Amino acid sequence: MPQGAVAATPGLQSFIKSLKSTPVEPSIEHLISLLKRRQIRSSRPCAIATAALLLRVVGEVRGRDAGKLLRRIREVGKRLTAAQPREVVVGNIVRRVLGLVREVTEDNADTDTNANSEMSHSFHAQHDSLHRPQLSSSISTFSPLKNAVTEPLDTNLHQSDISESAEPAKRPSLQTSHTSYAQSTPMIGSLFGLFSHPDTPSTASTPTGFQSPAGKDSSITALNLDRLADLSTSKVDLKAEVLDGIRELQDELEQSDDLIAANALDHIHSNEIILTHTASTTVQKFLLAAARKRKFTVVHAEAYPNDHTATHATVLTGKKRYDENDDAEDQWKPLTAAGITVVLIPDSHVFAIMSRVNKVILATHTVLANGGLVAAAGAHMIAKAAKVHQTPVVVVSGVYKLSPVYPFDVDELIEYGDAGNIVPYEDGDFVDKVDVDNPLYDYVPADLVDLYITNLGGHAPSYLYRIVADHYRAEDITL
Amino acid sequence: MASTPHSDPTTPNFDIVAAYRTLLASDPEMTMPVAAIEALVEALTHSTANTTMETLELLECQTEILKASIPNPISLSAGTDLFQRYIITTLNQPSRTGVNILGPSGDFRAIRNHLLSNGRLFVERAKASREKIASFGRHFVRDGVTVLTNGGSRVVGALLHSAAESSFTRFRVIYVLPPPSSSDSKEGEKIVAGLRSRNIPVATIPDSAVGYCISKVDMVIVGAEGVVENGGIISRMGTYQLGLLAKSKGKPLYVVAESHKFVRLYPLDQFDLPIEQMVLEFKVTDDKQGSASEATEDEGVADMNGGVTSTKCSGVSAADAVDFTPPDLISGIITEAGVLTPSAVSEELIKIWF
Numbered sequence: 097m098p099q100g101a102v103a104a105t106p107g108l109q110s111f112i113k114s115l116k117s118t119p120v121e122p123s124i125e126h127l128i129s130l131l132k133r134r135q136i137r138s139s140r141p142c143a144i145a146t147a148a149l150l151l152r153v154v155g156e157v158r159g160r161d162a163g164k165l166l167r168r169i170r171e172v173g174k175r176l177t178a179a180q181p182r183e184v185v186v187g188n189i190v191r192r193v194l195g196l197v198r199e200v201t202e203d204n205a206d207t208d209t210n211a212n213s214e215m216s217h218s219f220h221a222q223h224d225s226l227h228r229p230q231l232s233s234s235i236s237t238f239s240p241l242k243n244a245v246t247e248p249l250d251t252n253l254h255q256s257d258i259s260e261s262a263e264p265a266k267r268p269s270l271q272t273s274h275t276s277y278a279q280s281t282p283m284i285g286s287l288f289g290l291f292s293h294p295d296t297p298s299t300a301s302t303p304t305g306f307q308s309p310a311g312k313d314s315s316i317t318a319l320n321l322d323r324l325a326d327l328s329t330s331k332v333d334l335k336a337e338v339l340d341g342i343r344e345l346q347d348e349l350e351q352s353d354d355l356i357a358a359n360a361l362d363h364i365h366s367n368e369i370i371l372t373h374t375a376s377t378t379v380q381k382f383l384l385a386a387a388r389k390r391k392f393t394v395v396h397a398e399a400y401p402n403d404h405t406a407t408h409a410t411v412l413t414g415k416k417r418y419d420e421n422d423d424a425e426d427q428w429k430p431l432t433a434a435g436i437t438v439v440l441i442p443d444s445h446v447f448a449i450m451s452r453v454n455k456v457i458l459a460t461h462t463v464l465a466n467g468g469l470v471a472a473a474g475a476h477m478i479a480k481a482a483k484v485h486q487t488p489v490v491v492v493s494g495v496y497k498l499s500p501v502y503p504f505d506v507d508e509l510i511e512y513g514d515a516g517n518i519v520p521y522e523d524g525d526f527v528d529k530v531d532v533d534n535p536l537y538d539y540v541p542a543d544l545v546d547l548y549i550t551n552l553g554g555h556a557p558s559y560l561y562r563i564v565a566d567h568y569r570a571e572d573i574t575l
Numbered sequence: 576m577a578s579t580p581h582s583d584p585t586t587p588n589f590d591i592v593a594a595y596r597t598l599l600a601s602d603p604e605m606t607m608p609v610a611a612i613e614a615l616v617e618a619l620t621h622s623t624a625n626t627t628m629e630t631l632e633l634l635e636c637q638t639e640i641l642k643a644s645i646p647n648p649i650s651l652s653a654g655t656d657l658f659q660r661y662i663i664t665t666l667n668q669p670s671r672t673g674v675n676i677l678g679p680s681g682d683f684r685a686i687r688n689h690l691l692s693n694g695r696l697f698v699e700r701a702k703a704s705r706e707k708i709a710s711f712g713r714h715f716v717r718d719g720v721t722v723l724t725n726g727g728s729r730v731v732g733a734l735l736h737s738a739a740e741s742s743f744t745r746f747r748v749i750y751v752l753p754p755p756s757s758s759d760s761k762e763g764e765k766i767v768a769g770l771r772s773r774n775i776p777v778a779t780i781p782d783s784a785v786g787y788c789i790s791k792v793d794m795v796i797v798g799a800e801g802v803v804e805n806g807g808i809i810s811r812m813g814t815y816q817l818g819l820l821a822k823s824k825g826k827p828l829y830v831v832a833e834s835h836k837f838v839r840l841y842p843l844d845q846f847d848l849p850i851e852q853m854v855l856e857f858k859v860t861d862d863k864q865g866s867a868s869e870a871t872e873d874e875g876v877a878d879m880n881g882g883v884t885s886t887k888c889s890g891v892s893a894a895d896a897v898d899f900t901p902p903d904l905i906s907g908i909i910t911e912a913g914v915l916t917p918s919a920v921s922e923e924l925i926k927i928w929f
Contacts, residue, residue: 287837289911290609466906
């Protein structure tokens with residue numbers, strides 16, 4: 097965690113600092129109030145704060161009971177999401193930690209029930225041969241996401257997948273932090289689910305091997321986890337593993353921008369004109385990575401009235417307004433210093449200039465399971481204009497912003513901000529007579545986006561459901 | 576595939592077609608794929624097959640018989656294929672690994688017993704998945720929306736009923752009624768009556784009024800007979816035009832289907848389906864006198880006396896015909912495994928086939 101200057105106002109920095117000295121319960125209350133007062137806002141700070149808090153929460157839980165741990169995390173998660181439902185990222189992080197606990201528990205349960213002892217983890221090649229071996233090779237070549245392959249099977253196959261990618265084999269699922277940590281997610285309801293055995297107590301006792309996936313699905317419920325936990329307590333320290341996992345998650349949060357930026361040269365070519373919007377760190381790093389090798393032009397829409405000061409600052413100095421970004425790590429040179437021509441335009445100018453633009457790169461607030469996204473207001477208009485001109489729209493987003501939430505009702509996701517940003521409240525005449533709306537976000541439907549670039553690589557919007565399935569357990573989708 | 580249907584020695588006197596029909600008739604809730612699976616299980620019960628090879632041969636030839644005698648075997652083939660793949664993958668398991676995890680003596684017998692003893696369970700599970708879909712899908716129906724749906728799908732019915740039970744959502748339904756001549760018109764009327772009794776305002780319209788109503792609609796929900804590999808669906812005639820209209824007006828179209836309806840077909844257009852449909856039949860008056868030509872002129876309904884009377888594979892009558900809705904018209908497929916995008920279908924299928 098960055099050790100920046102002392103923040104005068106409460107925010108992410110002060111929260112992280114206070115975490116070390118405050119007990120858990122007040123810390124939870126602290127974060128809830130910060131979220132409610134919007135003193136921590138936007139996806140990344142929320143994600144960092146949530147992960148840091150959950151690290152504390154897990155650390156405080158006594159005993160080795162997985163069920164208890166799950167209930168505790170879930171309970172904290174419910175309170176946090178209730179505090180600020182529109183910061184979907186908070187829920188994402190909670191779900192991922194829940195998935196982490198389940199994964200650790202299942203890993204251990206597998207080891208036990210297969211009676212191969214801990215050795216099975218090192219001899220995973222032999223281990224996975226118990227379960228439908230013909231899939232492992234064909235799927236991993238078929239899937240663009242080697243590490244994040246889900247199958248209706250179990251963890252063993254995934255371990256073999258990882259070993260193919262030359263990862264060390266001991267506890268492999270916890271070591272691939274920035275790729276995907278939730279490999280063992282069984283795709284719920286394999287097509288064979290119809291045939292599965294009524295109640296399978298464990299994978300070992302089912303009469304057919306194939307029933308194990310679905311049988312396991314139903315058996316890994318909160319109830320059975322207690323039993324599984326009992327099995328595994330003797331061998332592995334559940335809490336230590338989960339804590340490790342959360343730290344990996346924190347690493348992922350830190351690294352995701354750089355990993356996304358690593359794709360930049362594939363997408364930005366010399367002499368292109370790139371249009372972007374708002375002062376997003378992810379986008380700026382992405383463009384800067386390309387700017388090291390190539391010369392291009394950036395057209396920057398200023399995102400008036402909510403983000404324009406930050407945009408101006410970013411264009412000019414490469415620094416945003418938030419004091420939590422005041423640390424050395426998050427500073428970067430402005431694009432202009434890298435020799436890039438930057439054109440700042442008002443939002444109203446987007447359509448006029450779109451015909452000249454080669455590519456649109458958008459930042460996002462949240463990416464939803466159907467491939468749509470919630471981004472700063474104006475994004476929909478830009479995406480629509482790009483569609484009209486057949487300009488490709490690329491969205492850069494860390495996987496942590498990808499949410500399993502399905503946008504049943506788009507209006508619920510849109511937040512309205514301070515109308516005073518548009519018309520100052522001093523203008524009494526205006527305020528009396530006219531309704532002023534200031535939506536902060538836009539929902540951009542999936543068909544307006546051509547490509548998502550996450551820290552895992554590039555994906556088509558229609559593929560996002562798969563990444564969601566890889567990262568979140570179905571049991572956790574409703575907190 | 577080249578097996579001659581009636582020369583099967585292992586099931587001396589078992590009529591799979593009759594079994595299939597009785598199953599379908601006995602339980603109105605049963606879907607065609609599940610009935611096919613049940614029928615195959617029954618065939619297995621009557622058989623004396625002792626080896627894997629025998630069993631597979633038996634299944635294959637019974638499937639052929641069944642497919643050959645049903646006018647539209649697409650939906651059914653989803654069930655038979657799934658069953659066959661299940662048998663093959665489970666039987667392959669122990670021989671490959673050398674470790675017998677299936678049971679102490681005779682893995683084949685274990686599977687056989689599992690299937691035979693749990694026959695009814697599949698039906699129950701299929702019904703349970705319908706309930707699950709309904710519980711997923713009800714979230715799509717928001718307060719104040721108008722839902723357009725078309726005839727006779729039980730899953731859609733379950734979904735709408737489930738949504739109707741919530742006291743927080745008030746919604747309206749525009750129901751495209753199937754023509755009275757079709758086999759599922761009764762089902763449609765039942766759903767409409769059920770919804771109306773739950774205080775959900777329902778308007779029933781004929782197929783031809785869809786374009787007229789589409790601007791009043793917030794979302795379209797349809798059922799499907801089969802979900803094909805590219806994510807498109809095979810559904811009752813009229814779904815394709817519904818999809819086109821919805822797309823042109825920017826209304827989302829959701830498909831509700833159980834995942835056992837996923838079928839390994841890749842149709843490229845309407846006429847690429849492996850069934851013969853008597854829909855498009857060009858005629859002139861002196862072609863054939865009497866009823867046939869009249870019917871075509873009057874209603875646009877194709878020749879009825881050829882197709883319906885014989886149960887053999889001579890084509891599907893116009894009233895029960897299906898069409899293919901390509902994946903680009905579909906916003907999401909609501910299955911018991913969650914809401915999938917059309918592109919997820921191929922992955923699910925690949926998982927069981929390869």
